[in-house]
Amino acid sequence: MMDEEVLVQLRNIVGKNRVLTRGNELYTYSFDATPIVQAQPDVVVMPGDTREVAEILKLAHVNQIPVIPRGSGTNLAGGTVPVEGGIVLNMTRFNKILEIDEKNLTATVGPGVITAEFHKAVEECGFFYPPDPGSMRISTIGGNVAQCAGGMRGLKYGVTKDYVMGLEYVLPTGQILRCGGKNYKDVAGYDLTRLLVGSEGTLAVITEITLKLLPRPETKRTLVVFCHQMVDAARIVERTIAEKIIPATMEFLDQATMQVVDDFSHLGLPRNVAAMLLLEQDGSEEQVVRDVDRIAEIAREEGVADVQLAKTAEEGAKLMAARRSALAALSRLRPTTILEDATVPRSQLAQMVEAIIQISAKHQVQICTFGHAGDGNLHPTCMTDERNHEEIKRVEEAFREIFATALALGGTITGEHGVGMAKMAYLPQRVGEGGIELMQAIKQAFDPHGIMNPGKVVAKAARSRVVVRNA
Amino acid sequence: MIDVLKKFDMDELLNCMHCGFCLPACPTFQQTGLETYSPRGRIALMKGVAESKLPIDEEFEHNMYACLGCRACETACPAGVKYGELIETAREVVEDTKKAAGRQSFGRRIVLKRLFMHPRRMKLTGRALWALQASGLQELASKTGLVQILPREMTEMQVAVDRVASPADRKKRTRVVKAEQRAPVARKVGLFTGCIMDVMFYETNQATARLLSKAGCDVVFVDQQQCCGALHAHSGEKADAKVLAKQNIEAFEALDLDVIVNNAGGCGAALKEYHHWLKDDPVWADRARNFVAKVRDISELLTTLPLQVTKTLNARVTYQDSCHLAHGQGVRKQPRDLIRSIPGVEYIEMENADGCCGSAGIYNITNFDMSMRVLDDKMNHVADAKASIVVTANPGCLLQMKKGIIRAGLEGRMEAVHIVDLLDRLV
Numbered sequence: 005m006m007d008e009e010v011l012v013q014l015r016n017i018v019g020k021n022r023v024l025t026r027g028n029e030l031y032t033y034s035f036d037a038t039p040i041v042q043a044q045p046d047v048v049v050m051p052g053d054t055r056e057v058a059e060i061l062k063l064a065h066v067n068q069i070p071v072i073p074r075g076s077g078t079n080l081a082g083g084t085v086p087v088e089g090g091i092v093l094n095m096t097r098f099n100k101i102l103e104i105d106e107k108n109l110t111a112t113v114g115p116g117v118i119t120a121e122f123h124k125a126v127e128e129c130g131f132f133y134p135p136d137p138g139s140m141r142i143s144t145i146g147g148n149v150a151q152c153a154g155g156m157r158g159l160k161y162g163v164t165k166d167y168v169m170g171l172e173y174v175l176p177t178g179q180i181l182r183c184g185g186k187n188y189k190d191v192a193g194y195d196l197t198r199l200l201v202g203s204e205g206t207l208a209v210i211t212e213i214t215l216k217l218l219p220r221p222e223t224k225r226t227l228v229v230f231c232h233q234m235v236d237a238a239r240i241v242e243r244t245i246a247e248k249i250i251p252a253t254m255e256f257l258d259q260a261t262m263q264v265v266d267d268f269s270h271l272g273l274p275r276n277v278a279a280m281l282l283l284e285q286d287g288s289e290e291q292v293v294r295d296v297d298r299i300a301e302i303a304r305e306e307g308v309a310d311v312q313l314a315k316t317a318e319e320g321a322k323l324m325a326a327r328r329s330a331l332a333a334l335s336r337l338r339p340t341t342i343l344e345d346a347t348v349p350r351s352q353l354a355q356m357v358e359a360i361i362q363i364s365a366k367h368q369v370q371i372c373t374f375g376h377a378g379d380g381n382l383h384p385t386c387m388t389d390e391r392n393h394e395e396i397k398r399v400e401e402a403f404r405e406i407f408a409t410a411l412a413l414g415g416t417i418t419g420e421h422g423v424g425m426a427k428m429a430y431l432p433q434r435v436g437e438g439g440i441e442l443m444q445a446i447k448q449a450f451d452p453h454g455i456m457n458p459g460k461v462v463a464k465a466a467r468s469r470v471v472v473r474n475a
Numbered sequence: 476m477i478d479v480l481k482k483f484d485m486d487e488l489l490n491c492m493h494c495g496f497c498l499p500a501c502p503t504f505q506q507t508g509l510e511t512y513s514p515r516g517r518i519a520l521m522k523g524v525a526e527s528k529l530p531i532d533e534e535f536e537h538n539m540y541a542c543l544g545c546r547a548c549e550t551a552c553p554a555g556v557k558y559g560e561l562i563e564t565a566r567e568v569v570e571d572t573k574k575a576a577g578r579q580s581f582g583r584r585i586v587l588k589r590l591f592m593h594p595r596r597m598k599l600t601g602r603a604l605w606a607l608q609a610s611g612l613q614e615l616a617s618k619t620g621l622v623q624i625l626p627r628e629m630t631e632m633q634v635a636v637d638r639v640a641s642p643a644d645r646k647k648r649t650r651v652v653k654a655e656q657r658a659p660v661a662r663k664v665g666l667f668t669g670c671i672m673d674v675m676f677y678e679t680n681q682a683t684a685r686l687l688s689k690a691g692c693d694v695v696f697v698d699q700q701q702c703c704g705a706l707h708a709h710s711g712e713k714a715d716a717k718v719l720a721k722q723n724i725e726a727f728e729a730l731d732l733d734v735i736v737n738n739a740g741g742c743g744a745a746l747k748e749y750h751h752w753l754k755d756d757p758v759w760a761d762r763a764r765n766f767v768a769k770v771r772d773i774s775e776l777l778t779t780l781p782l783q784v785t786k787t788l789n790a791r792v793t794y795q796d797s798c799h800l801a802h803g804q805g806v807r808k809q810p811r812d813l814i815r816s817i818p819g820v821e822y823i824e825m826e827n828a829d830g831c832c833g834s835a836g837i838y839n840i841t842n843f844d845m846s847m848r849v850l851d852d853k854m855n856h857v858a859d860a861k862a863s864i865v866v867t868a869n870p871g872c873l874l875q876m877k878k879g880i881i882r883a884g885l886e887g888r889m890e891a892v893h894i895v896d897l898l899d900r901l902v
Binding site for chain 2: 031141
């Protein structure tokens, strides 16, 4: 329970309507998009400006109250679940696009701006902001930055960290600081901007973001390839890149995912192929046509089942929609859907998919795999039922092996979702004990009382508290 | 208590993966930015209640009734969660709990039990409303401030009510309207008149029959029909809703009709759900399925018939989707096609046309302030369309848009009209 005196002070800072304490209110902020994990905050506070954030953090610092910054709560690793209670700091009121600077090709935004709305705003000015996480219609830019979100255009354009140029942030002590800015070149000291991107709310609260913009590509084309074997898809990816062609998007769906997608969207996808590869290239008309034709040629040389080139933008959009509907279609199969993001170097893609199939069979759990073939970022997705505790144990065991395999292949435990709570146990295997110690020391420097999003990423001991109190 | 909780379909609740795709679609979340006002949040609360982690209390009741029931979230949901059914169950659970504790939701229950369960009383209300309007008392009451004795919500909404038909006009209705001979098709169509629809928009029902007659149908005004039950189902009174459904099925199946047509998106969505309402009833399940198979919205039906719009309308026209027609029944294209088929019309699609206008059954009475916030946002989009006519397909939406035109100061520059009335002027 939150001390009444603290609540009074919170109300003084943000106004009484911006402090939520009722039972239903706390309950609806006890989860994010991650299955199974849930824990209730003691209070939800909705600040409206940086000064209010600073005041709230000072108060939390003095009283050693956990603070969990939150956007739309679309993350998939439990990053915004308040496992130790405290204050959920809802940043959605920071929803203004402050500036689109056409001279410097930058935009400055509040962290609560919705990603897709930001896309729309910059595209209207002829610009392009490439990071496109699957949740972009709901997710906030602040959440994207905190998690270093990826998306389907990662191969050619990189991920969120490649576009964050500067930040305003507030330390737990209430100190308001800035790092980076509009300079494309800036090596003044440690790169705190890069450090804060992907820090998952464990170091500071981000209150303003300056992003890099690109000119909008002239055109784009979509190509779909159906493969007899997963290894064919992997080889097409390899050969395409070896020929110095970098498509904007190279996605794949395994056979099981294709079937499920087709059952729901009736696209008429073939049933007898092992995988589907979906490619998109953007750029100048001439180059796009040349690249797409060449990739189709490579695919035919590899003896694939079929190659289809979208003739119109609508046809292209339809094919992309099939890929985007993958998670949705899978989620209809069973009550609980657990989506992970084990990632391997591109060259290990086929081997990793093969391993997932074997692990799934061994543990008798249903796992379909789709993902970003171009950058090796896989989404093994398990369809299960959280009420079946015995099955959930098998699911956990299967994922433990999947992560171990990814690491053995030179990969990583998370490509774009973040560590959060879900992958804390695997982090030492990825970064080593030394890495963990250094990360903990950095955390200590930013957050001496450990109030920033405790129990996430590098927490010393994951203290778990009673999940949701029974009324 | 245990029985109440068993009503929830736990599989359906678990189907919600709380991804948040519903958030941008939800009008009340857009207004508040609060999870308790979002479909994802409400489903979480239902799950909390179903697992006995949360009490069924006034706060839960408030959150369940703050939903407009527009079902835009269902269109947006990638997992296909049947939110409309879940929210109905949640309200049923609230009402059952209150009944068990001897408490009542005064306003809602009086209206639903005393009025909508009884078509004769609805007719009497219509007559009273006509008398009030005809005598000029309503105007007088408005001017002198006499209306202040009514609840503010009612006072606010009554400014949008047009003159209703007189008892003398109502007597002129013939039970059957024959197909015009020159038309090439003949189908036997039963007209579902609706309860509010037939009181407030009697002429629209008459116009519906005229249009169908011109399009080659024999139209029957079916006696013994009742309120569709939508308002009851949406207000946690599912048992009453089922009683009404059975009475309607009985009334319509007696006539061996080809089609059962309605001109109110909200009623239509309810009529098309009768087989879900009655799925566990061995006597009624099949009869309900047969009934549902014949139900069409007027726009759905008209686009399949050879209706010729002959007169020209030189106007810029936009269309406001009825939530229950668009999200509930998936009927979006047909009304737009009908408008576009009018010679001379410049059709303009407004932004967020399928976003709720805030009317939502009796929501604009029970949750007046939120309803007006949603409406004011909607009117910004309507105004941006710079149309002179905004077409609707549901009586609640029509009243709300009339109210919105007044609130936005667009009187004299813009008219809200039911699609049937618009077509009736032009054929």
